[in-house]
Amino acid sequence: MSRHDIAGLRSSLRGIPLLDDPARLKNKSRDFYWYSPILRDQLEDVRAELVVLPENEEQVITVLAECFARGVPVTPRGAGTGNYGQAMPIEGGVVLDLSALRAIRFIERGRARAQAGTRLLDLDAEARSTCGQEQRMHPSTLRNATLGGFVCGGSGGVGSVTWGGLRDRGNVLGARVLTMEATPRTLELRADATQKVIHGYGTTGIVTEVEIALAQAPQWIDAAVAFDAFEPAAAFAYSLACQDALLKKLVTVLAAPIADSYIRPLSVRAGAPGAHLVLAMLASEAYEPFEAMVRNVGGRLVHRQDDSSTDTPGALLPIYEYAWNHTTLHALKADRSITYHQTLHPAPDSVASAVALHRRFGDEVLQHLEFVRFDGTIACYGLPLIRFTTPERLREIEVIYETSGCSTFSPHTVTLEDGGMKRVDPLQLAFKRDNDPLGLLNPGKMRAFREPGYAGGERALHLFSGGATVAPSGSDGPKDAVHGTGAHAS
Numbered sequence: 001m002s003r004h005d006i007a008g009l010r011s012s013l014r015g016i017p018l019l020d021d022p023a024r025l026k027n028k029s030r031d032f033y034w035y036s037p038i039l040r041d042q043l044e045d046v047r048a049e050l051v052v053l054p055e056n057e058e059q060v061i062t063v064l065a066e067c068f069a070r071g072v073p074v075t076p077r078g079a080g081t082g083n084y085g086q087a088m089p090i091e092g093g094v095v096l097d098l099s100a101l102r103a104i105r106f107i108e109r110g111r112a113r114a115q116a117g118t119r120l121l122d123l124d125a126e127a128r129s130t131c132g133q134e135q136r137m138h139p140s141t142l143r144n145a146t147l148g149g150f151v152c153g154g155s156g157g158v159g160s161v162t163w164g165g166l167r168d169r170g171n172v173l174g175a176r177v178l179t180m181e182a183t184p185r186t187l188e189l190r191a192d193a194t195q196k197v198i199h200g201y202g203t204t205g206i207v208t209e210v211e212i213a214l215a216q217a218p219q220w221i222d223a224a225v226a227f228d229a230f231e232p233a234a235a236f237a238y239s240l241a242c243q244d245a246l247l248k249k250l251v252t253v254l255a256a257p258i259a260d261s262y263i264r265p266l267s268v269r270a271g272a273p274g275a276h277l278v279l280a281m282l283a284s285e286a287y288e289p290f291e292a293m294v295r296n297v298g299g300r301l302v303h304r305q306d307d308s309s310t311d312t313p314g315a316l317l318p319i320y321e322y323a324w325n326h327t328t329l330h331a332l333k334a335d336r337s338i339t340y341h342q343t344l345h346p347a348p349d350s351v352a353s354a355v356a357l358h359r360r361f362g363d364e365v366l367q368h369l370e371f372v373r374f375d376g377t378i379a380c381y382g383l384p385l386i387r388f389t390t391p392e393r394l395r396e397i398e399v400i401y402e403t404s405g406c407s408t409f410s411p412h413t414v415t416l417e418d419g420g421m422k423r424v425d426p427l428q429l430a431f432k433r434d435n436d437p438l439g440l441l442n443p444g445k446m447r448a449f450r451e452p453g454y455a456g457g458e459r460a461l462h463l464f465s466g467g468a469t470v471a472p473s474g475s476d477g478p479k480d481a482v483h484g485t486g487a488h489a490s
């Protein structure tokens, strides 16, 4: 039996595409939550009561107003590639699938603006053909993920070694946001104000358009370098990441036996078992100096592939599809007992930290490192693969990372705060209170909204903090342009 007035809602949404057969409801209520054995158990039965697929912004406004009138929760969804249950409707109601909103508004040198459902791959293709540019960064799910889903659910990825994360000032330039009220308002967030929705899981508003900064698109070359030991591999990767004059988009370390056990094409390229691999994407003009670096440290260059040649017979996937959270996906495909963690090794000794943890855990925790630019310096994320045994041991491993000086961002929880991505974010909390007074947007994901005394955990670190905190609304913080009228128009 429906928990909400879905029959009434359906009749008020005539003309808007809907799905309600059990298989589609199940499918559209899921993301990659099963990366976590904890979330796999917790979220298995989560189901939307209705999936709505609006084709334009006017229809989105109708859906929000009608859901608000009936107290029906709304969970926005792009492509559903999030991996902490972000797009899962844990309190039922409507899944608002925005993937049909895919118009590209404009592309010009340095910037692009598109509707939230635009696939990142399509936006890149269009930007390349229009002005030889591309998005500064994308998740390794480039082929499927949407612009709105990345901005609201992601943090950074391929490109972050040069450009930092989504939250870094200047990467996301603007966002058009709808509020969840009797008469939804349309807000235009600019500059710092975009932080109100970035990595907010859609709890603070429905994003219908995003404006992002673009970068010059060189010809990228994929490469893999093999080392006989983990330490020189990690040290080489750090040193490569620090080369500001070598334009690059990816620097990843996969400790042995990740390739041998889970990523056969890379293992075959490495030629001998036991290789520790550094994966990289270099601009073509950076490749020769990169080769010289490899020779200097005694690495073996085992793979080279131009980005345009991934369709040729025998080619590997684009190298980024072995990196970031794709590494975990390859491992899970081979062994369902694998899970992972998300950590940040302490700077400036991140390599020493990763090496110490590699020695300590051996094969129980396999080191996977991603180098990024973080608040002006090169930092090292750990996305280690973990042989899961029990929830207690998983937590013990997290504690060992923390006591070793690492920050951890748990991928085994659905809430923004417990994920450790941030403590209570006052800016997003205030924005949610203004825009979603009944708490109907993706309910259950922002603890601070429901638990007024909740002050967050002890971790002060924001993932890709953008270098600074911005003031909450109501203070002297950034004001949002308001279009149209509404109950709380200011």
Ligand code: FAD
Binding pocket: 031, 032, 075, 076, 077, 078, 079, 080, 081, 082, 083, 086, 087, 088, 098, 116, 117, 138, 139, 140, 141, 144, 145, 146, 147, 148, 149, 150, 151, 152, 153, 154, 155, 156, 157, 158, 200, 201, 202, 203, 205, 206, 207, 208, 324, 325, 326, 329, 442
């Ligand atoms: P969804 O999963 O559909 O949604 C993500 C979140 O945003 C949800 O909370 C959803 O409710 C909300 N949302 C979606 N659209 C809107 C909207 N229009 N308005 C408001 N809220 C909205 N993430 C990274 O950051 N970097 C990576 O490199 C990376 N690699 C990945 C690799 C794999 C194999 C997998 C499975 C995941 C990876 N992720 C990564 C996580 C995920 O792919 C990205 O965050 C991706 O950008 C999400 O896009 P999506 O369209 O699938 O969003």
